[in-house]
Amino acid sequence: MTIAQSNAPVPEPAQSAQPPQVSPSLTPGALYKQAMHPLEVVRSSMNNWSDSETAAFLVGVRMAKDACEQTPPENYSGQDLYDLARLCSLGQDWNAANTAATRYLDSRAEPFRTQAYALSINALMHLNGTDLAVTTANTMMENQPYDAEVAYAVRYLKDALEQKGSPEAVPLAENEHARIVKALEAGVALKAVHGDAVMSLGVLYESAMDLAFWQRYRHDDAAAAATVKDIDDALAKTPPASAENARRTDAVRAQYALLGQPLPALKTTPVAAPPKTKAKTAATQRAMQIGPDYGAATVLVLFPDWCPQCRKMMTALTEFGAANKDKPVYAYGLMFLEDPAGQDQAPDAAAVSHEQNLKEMEGTSTLLVDAKVAHSLGVLDFPLGIVLDHEGRVRYVGVLPDDAFNGNGYMEKVLGRMTGGVGAPGQK
Template identity: 70%
Template sequence: MAKRAKSARSRRALVSWRGSHLFVKLSGTAMVLAACLGSGAWASGQQPAPPPESPSAPSALTPGELYKQAMHPLDVVRSSMDNWSDTEMSAFLVGVRMAKEACGQASPETYGGDDLYDLARLCSLGQDWNAANTAATRYLDSRAEPHRTQAFALSINALMHLNGADLAVQTAHSMMENQPFDAEAAYALRYLKEALEQAGDPSAAYLAQSEHAEIVKALQNGTALKAAHGEAVMSLGTLYESAMELAFWQRYRHRDADAATTANDIDEALAKGAALSAEDRLRIEAVRTQYALLGKPLPALKTTAVDEPPRLKGKTAAAQLSRSQPPAQIGPDFGAATVLVVFPDWCPQCRKMMKALTEFGAANKTTPIHAYGLMFLDDPAALDQTAEEKRAAHEQSLRDVQGTNTLVVDGKDARALGILDFPLGIVLDHEGKVRFVGVLPADAFSGNGYIGKVLVRMTGGAAASTPQAP
């Protein structure tokens, strides 16, 4: 019983690989860097002016890009530890325990060079954050190479876990002043920015502003950003997405003129580079689509209620569902605000979020704040399923969200919103205009979650009270 409880607590972490680091989303905290596990990545108001034309791109995806696209659903599912098997979770916990014990027996004073850096990684994996920060800081003080940027990242991560956001930001600024802006630095900065943003810390925008000149310069080079030491690579599409976070955050704070300038800088820099790959163009156009939604009414969406999931016998599950269930509508009453969460039915952590979303909406019904999940039925190319297996999978997904505020939306309409990563949150104001769009953390609807912070910020701090949560 104790083992099961411990496993459940550990499943609260959201894990993904970026650069040469393991990024972990711990429940109630922001997405931060937990352990460095070696090089290589694991494949995971005023309206803005129209962006300039992009460099021409190949008309078709390469086999490598098609492979990444096909594997994307698996990457999304594996990114949440809620979806790990008991065997995988047990193996992970064994590694964490071994690292913690070894870290506790080591003394940073007795190590130097690569060994000291490896100790910082070991202690991070063991979640001994004081020891990890001590080892990383000692490595930086020694002026050793070549892991300086990674050591900065480990220190930033440890400080965030120790609730030292101000010190983490100071460390990030020191990294930008003393290290080249490479893929390692870009990944560390991105996840610190997102950690601060999800915590409601305005330092996220200030940090992004400090990074702006460097990230624009990197985009001008027209090639993927590589690590000075190591194998980490940030694609142009991901680099563009990271750069545009500043423009989104400026729009959220009603600084539309600043946002227009930021977006123009980024698009002009991109236009100076070489031709984009189809994969990069896909991500860039998705970001532009989402940015263009801000300040405008949400495009019309055909939605269907899920009262009693039927047996799907038609060739197209979505079409069969729409014929057998009554239509549902978002608006024209948007309340004080309306929160939407868009996701494909194969995303288990997204389906799980629907219970919290429904409880959030019920807790705020007197405000009122409306909350709906928008699930679209999708067949991932990576799954080799028969027609019957696909229908069975869709039926199970529909059963999972039954009793929640979840509507089924047409997949074509959902993709027209520029959706690539999940779950995608969209917040509408009382007029039905989009005021926020972005990927949500797993605890977005918790008592002090990200959605509550988004709603308070959207009103300029004029809300009578922080939105309630279950």
């Protein structure tokens, strides 16, 4: 099934916008979290911070680094030693942070052992000590109760390994599998033994499903099927999920169901004229049409127009497609218009915002897609990347980091795994 581009004109922003997907069955608390989600997405990227926020953060980093350098870890014990590990981590003095965290662990102190493991793992990854970070995570799982702190630390490491293109993400997830399945069987949010961390069932399910996705990427379909069965059997033993958790689990299931299948037909309209490049590339000659020629691969990035880091990514995505035109690899942003709650109170302001966001996409390989269609694909967090092979079948689905299309970035690793090597010369 191909993705056809419509010849219809670009619709007026205020008319084409779709309201957010809000279910009346959600509790007020769940509705509040859903309403806050766009803000959380924006806040999650430092690229969106204001100059004053960035400056204040950098001042804090410098203060923490200076204090860390003047504070020998051998002078402290107990919580003071753990706090020193946190201080040095904030100061991005990764050697000192790992030293303090390791000394705290070696002292057998309580109650911040799991948090100290997490600080050590984070520091080791920044020091490119991948193997030692994985060993530390496995030791943490063997010696600490599998609680929310452990689950978040392992999830961070799994994601970091995957984005680095490390094959160690899969064995780490395999080691975690029995533990996370048991946590799902409990049918309640996973809480920290010491601390306030909580991982909802929906997020726990999403983290558990990482293994199945990665097994599919490695063409180990039998192992992936067994992983999914374990997870589904665990959920079957629990009461029906809340609407909030069901929303996330349904989105993950929708994404997983795409793997190996042709992407459902998408009607798209151009945001603006084709990208302006120094030379006519294959992308411009194809007049922004997705399929039926998918090249060696076709990369799609779905996002709402209110997502600033997603819009910023479109310049790098366009350059990435041009740099890989000889493969060829095609890359397109698929933006959908989505108004915040309260659109009826300020439709003019919403229209102006959409118009500004559309204008920002001029000169990039960005197309418009209907919001309802985007949500049907399981889009929940942004930007959501979908990669198609030469036949137009989905071979990858996942949220992309901000620098995914930079030189030697995550997308190169995804495509290299699929096609045997894709480069992006000239990328910064």
